[in-house]
Amino acid sequence: MHPALWVSKTGLSAQDTKMATISNNLANVNTTGFKRDRAMFQDLLYQINRQPGGLNGQNAELPSGLQLGTGVRVVGTTKEFSQGNLEVTEQPLDLAIDGRGFMQILMPDGQIAYTRDGQFQLNADGDVVTPGGYALEPNINVPENATNITIGKDGTVTAVTDDQAAPVNLGQITLVNFVNPQGLQAIGGNLFKATNASGDPAEGEPGLAGLGSLEQGMVEASNVEVVEELVNMITTQRAYEMNSKVVSATDQMLQFITNNIG
Structure with missing residues (x-):
């Protein structure tokens, strides 16, 4: 040739x-x-x-x-x-990460996947899950009689229940970061999984150790x-x-x- x-x-x-x-x-x-x-x-x-x-x-x-x-x-x-634009949705379970980090998702096989997509919903058991039905990790369970769900910038989840005058702590959402996020493997469904190239996940509280803060009622748009x-x-x-x-x-x-x- x-x-x-x-x-x-x-x-x-x-x-x-x-x-x-x-x-x-x-x-x-x-x-x-x-x-x-x-x-x-x-x-x-x-x-x-x-x-x-x-x-x-x-x-x-x-x-x-x-x-x-x-x-x-x-x-x-x-x-x-790079950071995408933060869009206001006013939905209490919508979360956006303002800065670095990923939310953890528990997959059916027991492995942890990672995402920047904060469009969360409740399943029949009251667990916070992705649109695909995968649970947020650590698990957050919202009681049936809970109202006024509040998620702080540090990931603290509270809600008001009928039998409690003061807000009840429902759990803590943590974020993880990687030395080399470009080494993550995209698996579809807005999810990534760790590889040898990405390094091990470093977990921490939102807003600390270089991790971004959580913004309730907002989602991060595509960049x-x-x-x-x-x-x-x-x-x-x-x-x-x-x-x-x-x-x-x-x-x-x-x-x-x-x-x-x-």
């Missing part, structure tokens, strides 16, 4: 992957707690035909050499955990910037078109040689 065809093929593949990443960002522009993805590229190995610094004679040294690149690849995608994604989409489309033109131009060169030699 002609080298230019192979190089442009890698370019087409890389831009196609970037477009898929942009598409996913735009699809989740209204997903609560969503963090945008960014594709990262690396150039491939080089064919060294003349070594830089090699001797071209007894006292002559090559200043640059001859190195031919073999293309590009997508080396990974990374989540950008996707639509205008930025549209600009990225246009530049990606142009890069794809340019790589396809390389394929077309190389094909015309090969066709010229085929038709005029022989």
Whole structure:
């Protein structure tokens, strides 16, 4: 295969992957707690035909050499955990994290997942759960006769009950943080799980040790910037078109040689 065809093929593949990443960002522009993805590229190995610094004679040294690149690849995608806008919902069980940290969710298999999505509800047992039915960890149970649920910035949950004049403490919501949040594995449902790359979770009280505070009656919107994604989409489309033109131009060169030699 002609080298230019192979190089442009890698370019087409890389831009196609970037477009898929942009598409996913735009699809989740209204997903609560969503963090945008960014594709990262690396150039491939080089064919060294003349070594830089090699001797071209007894006292002559090559200043640059001859190195031919073999293309590009997508080396990974990374989540950008910048703060999304806080939107007021006035729902007592809606929570937003103002700052760093994740809320803990107990999965059916007993493992802990992590989320920035604070859209919580009550199940039939009075437990605070996600829209998918997974319980908040540590578990918060709200009595049937509870009213005026209050969640403090430090995660303290209280409520007024019919048989108690003073508010009753229902529990404490804690947050966790990671040394490398970009190392978390997204598992869908606005959830992440820890990996060796993310490090172990460090649990603490909201507002302390670098953790953000909790804001009741608010949710964190997606941090996707639509205008930025549209600009990225246009530049990606142009890069794809340019790589396809390389394929077309190389094909015309090969066709010229085929038709005029022989």
